[in-house]
Amino acid sequence: MDTPLTDQPDDAEPGAEEELRAGMEHLFFAYRDFIAQPDRILTEYGFGRAHHRVIFFVGRYPGMAVRQLLEILQITKQSLSRVLRQLIREGYVEQRQGETDRRQRRLYLTRQGTELERRLSEDQRQRFARAYGTAGPDAVRGFRTVLDLMISGPPKGGGGG
Amino acid sequence: MDTPLTDQPDDAEPGAEEELRAGMEHLFFAYRDFIAQPDRILTEYGFGRAHHRVIFFVGRYPGMAVRQLLEILQITKQSLSRVLRQLIREGYVEQRQGETDRRQRRLYLTRQGTELERRLSEDQRQRFARAYGTAGPDAVRGFRTVLDLMISGPPKGGGGG
DNA sequence: GCATATATGTCAATAACACTGACATATATT
DNA sequence: AATATATGTCAGTGTTATTGACATATATGC
Numbered sequence: 001m002d003t004p005l006t007d008q009p010d011d012a013e014p015g016a017e018e019e020l021r022a023g024m025e026h027l028f029f030a031y032r033d034f035i036a037q038p039d040r041i042l043t044e045y046g047f048g049r050a051h052h053r054v055i056f057f058v059g060r061y062p063g064m065a066v067r068q069l070l071e072i073l074q075i076t077k078q079s080l081s082r083v084l085r086q087l088i089r090e091g092y093v094e095q096r097q098g099e100t101d102r103r104q105r106r107l108y109l110t111r112q113g114t115e116l117e118r119r120l121s122e123d124q125r126q127r128f129a130r131a132y133g134t135a136g137p138d139a140v141r142g143f144r145t146v147l148d149l150m151i152s153g154p155p156k157g158g159g160g161g
Numbered sequence: 162m163d164t165p166l167t168d169q170p171d172d173a174e175p176g177a178e179e180e181l182r183a184g185m186e187h188l189f190f191a192y193r194d195f196i197a198q199p200d201r202i203l204t205e206y207g208f209g210r211a212h213h214r215v216i217f218f219v220g221r222y223p224g225m226a227v228r229q230l231l232e233i234l235q236i237t238k239q240s241l242s243r244v245l246r247q248l249i250r251e252g253y254v255e256q257r258q259g260e261t262d263r264r265q266r267r268l269y270l271t272r273q274g275t276e277l278e279r280r281l282s283e284d285q286r287q288r289f290a291r292a293y294g295t296a297g298p299d300a301v302r303g304f305r306t307v308l309d310l311m312i313s314g315p316p317k318g319g320g321g322g
Numbered sequence: 323g324c325a326t327a328t329a330t331g332t333c334a335a336t337a338a339c340a341c342t343g344a345c346a347t348a349t350a351t352t
Numbered sequence: 353a354a355t356a357t358a359t360g361t362c363a364g365t366g367t368t369a370t371t372g373a374c375a376t377a378t379a380t381g382c
Contacts (some may be wrong), residue, residue: 002290003334007238009356015285019301020289020290021286022284022305023217023293024195024282024286024303025217026305026309027191027192027195027308028214029312030308030311031192033311033312034188034269036235047311048367048368050367050369054190056186057186059185062210065329066329066330066331067328067329067330074193074197075369076368076370076371077330077331077332078331078332078333078369078372079368079369079370081331081332082332082343082367082369084331084369085191085331094199094381096319098329101329101379102379103328103330103377104329104378105329105330106233113178117239121182121185125181125185125214126187127183127311128181128311131307134341135307137306138299139306140303141300141302141303142296142300142301142302142307143184143300143304143307143308144183144187145296145300145304145339145371146292146293146301146303146304147184147187148187148295148299149291149292149295150191150194150195150288150289151187151190151191151194152210161309208338209337209338209339210338210339211338226358226359227359227360228358236339236340237340237341237342238358238359238360239341239360239361239362240339240340240341240344242359242360242361243338243339245360246360246361259358262349262350262357262358263349263350264348264350264358264359265347266357266359266360280327289369296370313356318340
């Protein structure tokens with residue numbers, strides 16, 4: 001589409017180094033293209049990427065506490081607050097007091113929020129579905145294996161993943 | 162490390178839908194963790210994520226023209242300009258006039274820029290090397306297959322993406 | 323009850339990174 | 353000469369993030 005690059009860069013080093021850099025590059029492209037369409041939709045609503053992340057995770061884990069969301073998104077309370085306030089005010093997310101811990105404000109998508117979530121993730125779901133379908137189950141397993149290994153570090157180090 | 166989520170969300174739907182959403186979620190985590198360490202290093206230099214992207218791509222494709230960089234990063238000329246100006250002024254990137262087309266300013270890393278590139282990508286390379294090594298060549302092939310399929314859209318549709 | 327910690331929310335100031343619009347220069351193409 | 357391309361810059365704006373400070377409600381330990 002718009003990546004006029006050959007598979008092998010000018011100073012292609014043979015072997016592993018090149019393989020790693022190619023992976024890094026393609027992860028960048030995949031993520032870039034992954035968020036392009038939702039970004040376009042969000043502008044209609046006056047929302048940004050952060051709103052999408054909140055809607056995605058609250059949709060996926062209903063009843064999530066604010067604290068959890070902060071840990072997942074790794075942003076500050078102040079940043080989340082502005083986004084969350086907007087989503088609540090405009091009727092996409094609602095809060096309910098926690099039952100066991102009443103300090104918590106547990107988060108849920110409203111019907112309107114669920115609709116927006118569907119709309120935002122439509123292209124992303126199709127993108128995954130297409131890639132998964134074309135690549136086949138073995139490749140998907142490999143994809144998930146590598147992706148998961150990149151998330152929290154090596155199983156040996158533990159690191160708290 | 163900091164993702165206190167179970168593998169299956171509250172409203173787990175059976176089958177494909179759940180698989181897709183899990184993939185989307187893990188792609189988010191992988192990318193988030195992928196850029197965390199470079200982001201920390203960049204603050205030492207007063208640089209941001211955009212500087213890293215420029216350094217990465219100029220390092221990978223020496224002699225790249227500004228136009229190509231704009232297409233890859235999908236940002237505006239004005240946005241790139243600010244970043245590029247800073248990198249040139251501080252001696253990480255240099256420009257040379259194109260030989261065949263003298264309007265072009267072809268971009269190269271200086272020695273200092275190459276050093277910074279190594280430092281910025283060190284954690285990312287290790288992360289990929291670890292994941293690739295642990296997952297094994299079959300999984301890596303699957304990973305690359307799926308990742309590449311997600312980049313520009315279906316092979317059938319061809320062009321757009 | 324009191325002290326302290328946790329979960330949440332908000333105000334203010336700031337920065338990085340993107341945007342649009344307008345305009346300028348050098349060079350290439352027709 | 354006219355037009356297009358490649359690049360650069362100025363001005364203004366907006367989103368998303370930051371840090372710091374402070375407030376409220378609730379939980380927990382003594």
